[in-house]
Amino acid sequence: MLALIQLGRDVVLMLDWLADFVAPVRCAACEAHGDIVCDACSRAFAMSVPVTRAARDGAPPVIALGAYAGRLARAVRTIKFGGRSGAALRLGAQLAARLAFPIDVVVSVPLHAARLRERGFNQAALLANAIAESLALPHVPDAL
Numbered sequence: 001m002l003a004l005i006q007l008g009r010d011v012v013l014m015l016d017w018l019a020d021f022v023a024p025v026r027c028a029a030c031e032a033h034g035d036i037v038c039d040a041c042s043r044a045f046a047m048s049v050p051v052t053r054a055a056r057d058g059a060p061p062v063i064a065l066g067a068y069a070g071r072l073a074r075a076v077r078t079i080k081f082g083g084r085s086g087a088a089l090r091l092g093a094q095l096a097a098r099l100a101f102p103i104d105v106v107v108s109v110p111l112h113a114a115r116l117r118e119r120g121f122n123q124a125a126l127l128a129n130a131i132a133e134s135l136a137l138p139h140v141p142d143a144l
Contacts, residue, residue, distance in 0.1 A: 012085045012121045028087035029075035037075065037090045044071045045094050063103065065095040065131070080123040088123060092130020099135065106132040107143040 027038035037045075048066035055061045066072045075091055078084045108128035116122055125141045132139035 009085070009121050009126065012083070013089075017086055028078040028082075028084050028091065029071040036084075036087045037094065041071050041075065042094055045075075045091070046098060048072060048098075050098070050100075063099075065098060076123060076127075079126070080119070083119075085121050085123070085126055088126035089130045092127045093134045095127070096131040096134035103135070103137065105143075106135070106137055106139045108139065108141050110142070110144055 024033055025036055026033055027041055028036060029041040029044075030038060032038045032040070045066065051064040051067050053062040068076065075087060079088050079091070106128045108122065108124040111119075111122035111124065122141070125139075128141070129139045131137075
């Protein structure tokens with residue numbers, strides 16, 4: 001099953017790259033022409049404040065690298081509903097660069113099987129994988 005998901009992810013990324021090659025690239029957050037994530041949105045992401053939840057009831061602390069609002073929310077929705085999965089690689093790397101404290105593992109929120117079939121990818125897993133790769137950490141997609 002995981003190999004099938006990986007194959008689907010690779011196909012979606014290839015198609016996204018081909019579409020960007022044929023058509024002008026637009027920012028995933030604001031639709032500005034020129035880059036998959038424009039400079040203005042990159043600066044906004046760099047200034048967003050991580051959201052943390054302390055460890056409790058035996059669970060480890062949880063860190064979200066930004067609140068789901070504004071430009072970050074628009075970028076995630078573009079990845080999620082607009083089929084712009086290639087933007088997840090750039091956005092994940094940018095978010096990873098902001099992490100100011102050590103972590104051991106990156107975990108993504110699972111996607112319902114019907115949504116996964118509908119979209120062909122799990123946007124949270126794509127972002128988490130990009131973050132994990134940037135930090136040279138393991139990504140555990142089935143931890144939750």
